[in-house]
Amino acid sequence: MSYIKPPFRHPDLPLNEVGYSKKDYEGVISTLCAGCGHDSISGAIVQACFEMSIEPHRLAKLSGIGCSSKTPAYFLSNSHGFNSVHGRMPSVATGANLANRNLMYLGVSGDGDTASIGMGQFVHVIRRNLNMTYIVMNNGCYGLTKGQDSATADEGSLSKAGSINHFQAIDLAGLALELGASFVARSFSGDKTQLIPLLKAAMSHQGFAFIDVISPCVTFNNNVGSTKSYDYVRDHIETLSMLDFVPHESEIVIDYKEGDSKTVILHDGSLINLHKLTSGWDPTNKDSSFKQLHKSREKGEILTGLIYIDSASNDLHNVIRTVNEPLNSLTEKDLMPGLDALEMINEEMR
Amino acid sequence: MSENSIKINDFVVRFANVNGTGSASANTMFAKAIFRMGLPMTAKNVFPSNIQGLPTWYEVRVSEKGYLGRREGIDLMACLNPQSLAKDVLSVSSGGYFLYDSTKVLHKEFIREDIFYIGVPMMEICIREYSEPRLRQLFKNMIYVGALALLLDIDLEVLKSVIADEFAKKPKLIEPNVNAVMLGINFIKENYKFPLNIRLEKRDLVGNKIVIDGNTAAGIGAVYAGATVAAWYPITPSTSLVNGYEKYAKRLRVDAETGLNKFAIVQAEDELAAIGMVIGASWNGARAFTSTSGPGISLMSEFLGLAYFAEIPVVLFDVQRTGPSTGMPTRTQQSDVLLCAYASHGDTKQVLLFPSTPSECFSMSADAFDLAERLQTPVIVMLDLDLGMNDHMSEPLCWDETRRYDRGKVLSANELDEMESYGRYLDIDKDGISYRTYPATHPTKGSFVTRGTSRDEFARYTEEGEAYVRNMEKLTRKWDTAKLYIPKPEFYQKQNNSKIGMLFFGTSLFPALEAMDMFKEQGVSIDAMRVKAFPFNRAVEDFIKQHDQVFVIEQNRDAQFRSLLINELEINPAKLIKILNYDGMPMTADNIRKQIVSHIIVSSAHSSN
Numbered sequence: 001m002s003y004i005k006p007p008f009r010h011p012d013l014p015l016n017e018v019g020y021s022k023k024d025y026e027g028v029i030s031t032l033c034a035g036c037g038h039d040s041i042s043g044a045i046v047q048a049c050f051e052m053s054i055e056p057h058r059l060a061k062l063s064g065i066g067c068s069s070k071t072p073a074y075f076l077s078n079s080h081g082f083n084s085v086h087g088r089m090p091s092v093a094t095g096a097n098l099a100n101r102n103l104m105y106l107g108v109s110g111d112g113d114t115a116s117i118g119m120g121q122f123v124h125v126i127r128r129n130l131n132m133t134y135i136v137m138n139n140g141c142y143g144l145t146k147g148q149d150s151a152t153a154d155e156g157s158l159s160k161a162g163s164i165n166h167f168q169a170i171d172l173a174g175l176a177l178e179l180g181a182s183f184v185a186r187s188f189s190g191d192k193t194q195l196i197p198l199l200k201a202a203m204s205h206q207g208f209a210f211i212d213v214i215s216p217c218v219t220f221n222n223n224v225g226s227t228k229s230y231d232y233v234r235d236h237i238e239t240l241s242m243l244d245f246v247p248h249e250s251e252i253v254i255d256y257k258e259g260d261s262k263t264v265i266l267h268d269g270s271l272i273n274l275h276k277l278t279s280g281w282d283p284t285n286k287d288s289s290f291k292q293l294h295k296s297r298e299k300g301e302i303l304t305g306l307i308y309i310d311s312a313s314n315d316l317h318n319v320i321r322t323v324n325e326p327l328n329s330l331t332e333k334d335l336m337p338g339l340d341a342l343e344m345i346n347e348e349m350r
Numbered sequence: 351m352s353e354n355s356i357k358i359n360d361f362v363v364r365f366a367n368v369n370g371t372g373s374a375s376a377n378t379m380f381a382k383a384i385f386r387m388g389l390p391m392t393a394k395n396v397f398p399s400n401i402q403g404l405p406t407w408y409e410v411r412v413s414e415k416g417y418l419g420r421r422e423g424i425d426l427m428a429c430l431n432p433q434s435l436a437k438d439v440l441s442v443s444s445g446g447y448f449l450y451d452s453t454k455v456l457h458k459e460f461i462r463e464d465i466f467y468i469g470v471p472m473m474e475i476c477i478r479e480y481s482e483p484r485l486r487q488l489f490k491n492m493i494y495v496g497a498l499a500l501l502l503d504i505d506l507e508v509l510k511s512v513i514a515d516e517f518a519k520k521p522k523l524i525e526p527n528v529n530a531v532m533l534g535i536n537f538i539k540e541n542y543k544f545p546l547n548i549r550l551e552k553r554d555l556v557g558n559k560i561v562i563d564g565n566t567a568a569g570i571g572a573v574y575a576g577a578t579v580a581a582w583y584p585i586t587p588s589t590s591l592v593n594g595y596e597k598y599a600k601r602l603r604v605d606a607e608t609g610l611n612k613f614a615i616v617q618a619e620d621e622l623a624a625i626g627m628v629i630g631a632s633w634n635g636a637r638a639f640t641s642t643s644g645p646g647i648s649l650m651s652e653f654l655g656l657a658y659f660a661e662i663p664v665v666l667f668d669v670q671r672t673g674p675s676t677g678m679p680t681r682t683q684q685s686d687v688l689l690c691a692y693a694s695h696g697d698t699k700q701v702l703l704f705p706s707t708p709s710e711c712f713s714m715s716a717d718a719f720d721l722a723e724r725l726q727t728p729v730i731v732m733l734d735l736d737l738g739m740n741d742h743m744s745e746p747l748c749w750d751e752t753r754r755y756d757r758g759k760v761l762s763a764n765e766l767d768e769m770e771s772y773g774r775y776l777d778i779d780k781d782g783i784s785y786r787t788y789p790a791t792h793p794t795k796g797s798f799v800t801r802g803t804s805r806d807e808f809a810r811y812t813e814e815g816e817a818y819v820r821n822m823e824k825l826t827r828k829w830d831t832a833k834l835y836i837p838k839p840e841f842y843q844k845q846n847n848s849k850i851g852m853l854f855f856g857t858s859l860f861p862a863l864e865a866m867d868m869f870k871e872q873g874v875s876i877d878a879m880r881v882k883a884f885p886f887n888r889a890v891e892d893f894i895k896q897h898d899q900v901f902v903i904e905q906n907r908d909a910q911f912r913s914l915l916i917n918e919l920e921i922n923p924a925k926l927i928k929i930l931n932y933d934g935m936p937m938t939a940d941n942i943r944k945q946i947v948s949h950i951i952v953s954s955a956h957s958s959n
Contacts, residue, residue, distance in 0.1 A: 028810075057797060060634070060789045073799050073811065080789035081799035082633060084626070085656050091581075091623040095630025095638060096789075098579045098614045103634075103790055121626070124619040316616075323610040327578040328635035328788065330612055332755050335576035337602035339749060345570060345598070346746040349560035350386075 017053040025050045027074040037189030037215030038068055038137045042075045044192050045106070045135075048199040049076060052247065059104040060096055064089040064118055067144050068110030068137035068215075087118025090125035093132055094316070100326035101317045104203060105132035112142050115151040115170045122172075126179040126208055131315040133202040133209045136172055137189070139217035140228035147220030158225025173307055174293050176210040177286065182313035183209035184289070185306045188233055189216065194304060197272075200245035201306065206267035207313040214302060238296050240278050240305035246271040266311050274306065283309050353466070353547050354445035359389055359414035361425035361548040363498070366438045368431050370402030376491035377408040378741065379516055380498060383509045384412055385561050385743060388553040392418040392860070393741045394936060399586065399679045405434040414553065415867075418743060419860030420936040425548050426502075428494055430472075435460060447546060449497065451490075468542060470497050475533050489530040496534025503545040505552060506535075560708075560746050564737035565641075567708035567747060568667055569594025571715025572639055573602060573613075576755055577665070579638035580615045581627035583646065586679045587735040588669035591641040621646035625653045625664065632663045633800060635760070635788035637719050639665035644673045644686045647693065647730075654728055655694025656802045658825075661775070661784065663722035663758070667715075667731045669738040672934045681934025682735035684856055685906035690730045691884055691914055697822065701729045701832055702884035706859040709745040711737065714882075716749075717837065723758035725832050726783060734905070736857045736936040759785045766795040774798045774809040775821065782828030829885060836883035839890055842866065843877050850950065851877040851897035852929075853890075855911065857936060858903045864939030865946065874950070876901075884914065891919050894926070901946055903929040905937055 013021035025046040030039050049056070056078035063069035065086035072081040084092045093107050114122045114136050125134070140153040149157075152172060153165045173186045183205045187195045195213065202209035214233050216222050222229045227236075241262075248269030261275040264284065274283065281292045289308040296303035323330075363380075367373035374395070381393045391412045398404040411421050426447040429438045435450070436459075442448055444464040450456060452469025461467070472493050476486040499509055510528055517523040538544055565588065572580070572595045582592045596615055603612040618624040624640040631638035642650065647668055657664045670686045672678035693700050701721060705714045714731055722729040759779075766772060766787065772795055775784050787796035798809035806817045842863065854862045859880055869876050879893045894900050894915070902912040909928040916923050929945045931937035 055793060057790050057793050062630075078794055078797050080787075080797050081801075082630070083799055083801040083803065084629075085652055085802060088622060088626045088653065091618065091626025092630035092633070094616065094623075095579060095581065095627035095632070096634040097630075098581075098616065098627065099631040099634035099636035099638070100790065120619055121623055124623065128616070317614075320614055320616070321609075321611050322614050323605055323608065323612050327612070327614060327631075330576075330578060332576060334612055335578065335603070336574055336749075336755075337598075339751060341602055342570075342574070342747055342749055346558075346560050349562045349746075350558075 016050055018055050020050065020053075020056070022046065022050045024078060025056060025076055027072070027077045030071070030074040032067055032070065033219045035218040036067070037139060037217070038071050039074070040189040040192065041135065041137055041195070041213055041215055042071050044195045044199055045075045047192070048196050048203070051196070052200050052203065054104065054203070059106060061106045061108065062089050062093045062096065063108040064110070064113035066110040066113045066142070067217075068108055069113060071108055071137070087113050087116070088121055089113070090118065090121035090130075090134070094125060094128065094130055097130055097132060097316070098322075099328040101131070101322065102326050105130075106203070107132055107134045109134065109136050111136060111138045111140060111150040111152040111172070115172055123179055126176055126181045126210070128316045129180075129182055129207045129313055129319070131207055131317070133199070133205075133211070135211050135213060137215040138172065138212055138228070139215050139221055140226070141217050141221040143217045143220055147217070154227040157227045158223065160220050160223045160226070171293070171297065173210070173212045176212075177289055177293065177308055181210045181308075182207035182310040184308040185210070186212045186214070186302070186304045188214045188237060188302070188304055190230060190234065191237075191304070194239065194243065197243045197245040198306060201243070201266070201270075201272045204245070204266045204268055204270045205309070205311065207310070207315045233302060236300060236302050238301035238303050240281060240292065240303060240307065241274040242276050243306055244273040244275075246273060264309055264311055272306065272309070283307065356547045356549070357425070358549060358551050359412050359553065362409060362411045362421055362423060363426045363428065363502075364424045364441070365408040366427065366429040366431045366434050367406050367408065368433070369398060369400050369404050369406045371491070372488045373406075373430065373491050374408070375516065376495050377410075379509070379512045380495050380504075381410045381741065382512045382561060383499070383504050384410065384550060385556060386508045386512060387505055387550055388555050389414065389550060390416040390418065390555055390743055392420070392743065394420055394736070395740055396935070397680050405431050412550065414555065416555065417860065417864045417939070419864050420938050422938050422940055426546070428498065430490070430494065447548070449494065449501075468497070468501065470494065470534065470537055475537065479533065489526070492527050492530035493534040496531035497538050498534075499531065500535045500538045500544050501542070501546050503549040503551070556743065558746055559743050561741050561743055562708045563590065563739055563741050564705065564708045564711040564733050565591035565669060565739060566594035567711040567744070568705075568715040568731065568733065568738075569596075570598050570747060571712040572665075572719070573598045574712070574749055575637060575716040575719040577637045577639050577719060578613050579627065579631035579636050580613070580640070581618050581624040581631075581638070582615075582640050583618050583621045583624045583642065585621075585643050585646055587671055587739045588641040588643045588646070588667060590739060591667055591669060621649040622653065625650040625666065628664050628666070629653060629657050629662050632722070637665070637723070639667065639719075641667040641669065643669050643671045644689070645676065647686055647689055651694045654700060655696060655698050657728045658694065658698045658700065659696070659802055660800050661726040662800070663726055664728035665718045665722050665731070666728055667733060670732065670734040678934045680735070682857070682936055683905050683932060683934065684732070684734055684858070685910065685932070686732070687904075687906070687910040687914060690732065693730075699829055699885070701725060701727060701836065703729060703731045703837065704855040704882050705731065705733060705737065706856055706880065707744045708737070708742050709747060712747040714837070720756040721835055724756050724783070724835060725828060726758060726786060727828070732856060734857055759783055761785050761787050761791065761796060763792040766792045769795070772796050773807040775805065775824065776807045777824050777827065780827070781831045782824050782826070783831060833885050833887040836885065836887065838887060839882055839893070840880045841878070841893075842880070846877050846896055848875040848877050849898040850901070851879060851893060851899070852901040852903055852946070853879050853881060853893070854903040855881045858905060861937045861939040861942050862903050865942035868939060868943050869946070876946075886915065886918055890915075894919065894921055898925070899927060899949070900925060901927050901929045901949070903937070903942055905931050907932045
C-alpha cells in the first residue's frame with residue numbers, strides 16, 4: 001500500500017521566508033508503528049527545515065535499508081530522495097555530493113544500517129568530512145526483521161523476548177568523535193526542544209555533522225530491562241547544555257551569565273548559543289568532549305546535546321580542490337578537451 | 351648445427367628479467383624502436399603479482415603481415431634472470447638464439463645443441479664502467495638493448511630518438527643511456543657475427559597508428575566523454591585505467607584561472623563504496639565511472655542490481671583477470687562474461703561492451719557514457735588484462751568533431767512546468783525508457799524517491815503484483831530498445847563464403863584473424879564475426895543462423911559466451927563449438943587453428959567456394 005496525504009491545505013497556514021508552509025515540508029503518511037520514535041524525528045526534520053526556510057528542492061535526502069531508512073518518504077516530499085541499499089547510504093551520498101556541492105544532503109540511517117553492515121562506509125564518510133548531515137535513528141534493535149539485537153544494544157540489555165545481550169555496545173557518537181567528525185551530537189526522539197536546534201545547527205555546519213538520536217522501538221524494544229525504552233532513556237538522560245540555533249541574519253540576544261554560556265560561529269555565519277554548560281566541558285575542545293562522554297558512560301547516563309564541533313574544518317571538495325560550480329553543471333564545452341589535444345596525445349604515442 | 355633460414359620482420363623476442371630492476375622501460379624502448387621502423391609489433395608483459403624479486407618476462411612479436419596476437423615459439427631469448435634461466439633455455443625454438451650475461455660461465459647443463467648462444471659480459475662491463483650499484487643495474491638493461499640493436503639490425507638513429515623521447519623530462523639521462531647502448535653495440539661488433547638470421551628491415555607499414563595500452567585509452571575516453579566523478583578501489587589489472595584518467599584530467603581539465611579541478615577522483619574504501627559513489631553522482635546528474643576487475647564485480651553486484659532496477663546510469667570498466675577468487679591476478683582471461691551479463695540477484699541483465707583494441711577502448715568508453723544515460727542503466731565495458739595493460743599497436747584515438755554527448759531523457763524545469771503530472775517510471779514513448787529529473791531541477795515538480803523496492807509508475811512504494819509486473823516488463827522493453835543503440839558486430843568478409851563461421855570478442859580478435867588466414871592459405875574458408883556488445887542484436891543471430899557450424903572463441907574454461915548465446919538466442923548447443931584458452935596467457939592463432947581442425951567438417955568448409 002501507498003499512503004498519500006490529501007493535498008488540502010488550510011489557506012491561512014503561516015509561511016516562512018521562502019514562501020512555504022509547514023505542510024510543504026511534509027511527506028507521505030508513515031507506515032511505521034504507532035508511537036515509533038522515528039516518526040518524531042521526521043517531525044523534527046520537518047519543523048527544522050520549515051523554520052530554517054530551506055527550499056525543499058535544494059536538499060537531497062538519502063538512506064540505507066531498515067525502518068529508519070524508510071523515513072525519507074515521510075518528510076520533504078518536494079526533495080529528491082534515495083532509499084539505497086543496506087549500509088551503503090554514505091557512498092551514494094558521497095557521489096551525489098561530488099556531483100553537486102551546492103545542495104544540502106541529509107542522510108538517514110539506523111543502528112543496524114550504520115553500526116553493523118554499514119560500519120565501513122560510516123567510518124570512511126567521516127574520514128572524508130563529507131559536507132552532509134548524518135542522522136542515526138538508534139533503537140538498539142532490528143525492527144524490520146522483528147527485534148534482533150543490534151550492535152548499539154547495551155551489554156546486559158533485555159530484549160522483549162527475554163534474552164540478555166552479552167556484547168558490548170558500539171557508541172556511535174564516541175566513535176564519530178574518535179574518527180574526527182567535525183560535528184558530533186546525540187539526542188532523543190522524545191526531546192524536540194533539543195533535537196530541532198541540533199538539526200538546524202547540523203544542517204548549517206560545513207562538513208560532516210553526525211547526530212545519534214536515541215529513538216525507541218515501541219514494538220520490539222520498549223520493554224522493562226531495555227536500555228533504549230522511552231522510560232529508561234528519560235530516566236538516564238544527561239543533557240550537556242541547552243542550545244539555541246541562531247540563523248545568521250537574526251539578532252543575537254544573550255541572556256545567560258558569562259561563564260556558563262558559549263557561542264559557536266558556523267561557516268555560514270549562523271550561531272549556536274549554548275547555555276547552562278556542564279562544567280569542565282567545551283564543545284570546541286575534543287579532549288573535554290571525550291572526557292564528558294566517558295564520564296557519563298561510566299555513570300550509566302545517556303549524554304545528549306552538542307558534544308563536539310569544529311566549525312573551521314575542510315570538507316571533501318576543498319581537499320580535492322574541485323571547482324566552485326557543481327560538477328553536474330559543467331557542459332561539453334567545459335569538459336571535452338578538443339581535437340587538437342587528442343592529436344597531441346596520439347603523437348606522443350607514436 | 352645449422353642456422354635457420356633468414357627471417358625478416360617475423361620473429362619473437364622474449365626478455366627474462368627480475369621484477370623491479372628497471373627492465374620494463376628498456377624493453378619498452380626496444381619495442382618502440384621496432385614500431386618506429388615502420389613495423390607492426392605486439393608486446394606482452396608477463397609479470398608476477400609481486401613488486402620486487404620474482405621473474406618477469408616481456409615478449410615482442412614482429413610481424414610484417416601485421417598479426418598482433420601472441421605467437422608460441424621464441425626465436426630469441428634475452429635472459430637476464432638466473433632464477434628462470436633453466437626454463438628459459440628450454441623455451442627457445444630449435445635454431446633460435448639465447449642471449450645471456452656471460453660474466454659467469456654458463457653451466458654445461460644449460461647448453462643445448464640446437465640453439466645459438468650469444469654471451470655478453472654485461473655485469474663485467476657495468477662494473478668496469480659504473481661505480482654506483484643502481485646505475486650498474488639500470489645501464490645493464492640498456493647494454494642488452496644495444497647488443498640486440500646490432501644483432502637484429504635496429505636502426506640506431508631510431509633507437510636514439512626513442513631514448514630521447516623516453517627521457518624528455520630528464521634530458522641529462524639521454525647521453526648516458528645512449529652510451530650504455532653503445533657499450534652493447536661495441537661488444538657485439540668485436541665478438542659476434544651480425545646481424546642474425548632473424549632481423550629487421552625498415553618498412554612503412556604502421557601508417558598513423560599509435561602504441562598505447564587499453565586502460566590508458568579508456569581513461570582518456572572518460573576524459574573526452576565528460577566524466578567528472580571517478581570513484582575506484584585499487585586492483586590489478588584495472589588500476590592504470592583510473593591512473594590514465596587522472597593523468598589526462600590533470601592535464602586537460604584544470605581551470606586555468608583558479609587551478610581548481612573540473613573533476614573529482616575518490617579512492618574509495620572498497621569496490622562497494624566505489625560503485626555507490628558512481629550511482630550517487632550519476633543520480634545527481636554527473637557523468638561518473640568506476641573501474642575494477644572480477645573480484646570487484648562480485649562485490650559490486652548488489653549495487654548493480656539497484657542501478658538496473660532503479661534505472662540509474664553507471665559506467666563500469668571490468669578489466670578481467672584470471673579467476674575464480676583471487677585466481678592469477680596478473681594473468682589475462684575473459685571469464686567475467688556471465689557474472690557481468692546477469693550481475694545481481696533477481697531478474698537482472700546488464701549491457702556489456704567488448705572493445706578489442708585501445709582505439710576501441712577510447713571510443714567505447716565514450717559510447718558507454720552515452721549508452722548508460724540514454725538507457726538509464728549500467729553499462730559494463732569488458733576489457734581484459736592483455737588489452738588493458740599491454741601496449742598495443744592501434745588505430746589512433748579518434749573523436750568525431752560533430753559528436754555531442756547524449757545525456758538521454760532528462761527533464762528541465764520548463765519541461766516540468768509544461769507537464770500535467772510527472773511520473774518517473776511512466777513509459778511515455780513506449781520504448782521502456784522513462785524521463786529522469788535531477789535533484790533541484792524544480793521547486794515543486796519532478797521530485798521522487800529513488801528506491802530498490804518495488805514501486806509504481808510514479809515512484810510510489812507498492813507491493814502490488816500487477817505494478818511489479820508492469821515495471822519488470824517495462825525493463826524488458828528497454829532491454830529490446832538497447833539492441834538498437836549498442837554497437838553492431840563486425841564482419842571480416844563482404845558476404846558469407848562458407849558454411850562454417852567463427853565468432854569472437856575482445857582480444858581474441860588478434861589470434862582469430864590470424865587463424866582465419868592460416869585456414870585460407872590451406873584453401874579452407876571460414877567466415878568471421880566479432881561481437882561488440884550484449885544484448886545480442888539481430889545481426890548476431892543471423893550470422894549464427896546462416897552457418898552450419900560456428901566456432902565460439904573465448905578465453906575461459908566454461909565457454910561462458912557460448913552459454914550466453916545459447917541462453918539468449920535459444921540456439922541449438924550442438925551448433926556452437928567451444929574454442930577455449932584459459933591458461934592465463936593471451937590466446938594464440940596456432941592454438942585456435944589446432945582446436946578448429948579437430949572439429950571441422952571439411953566438406954562444408956569448401957562447399958560454397
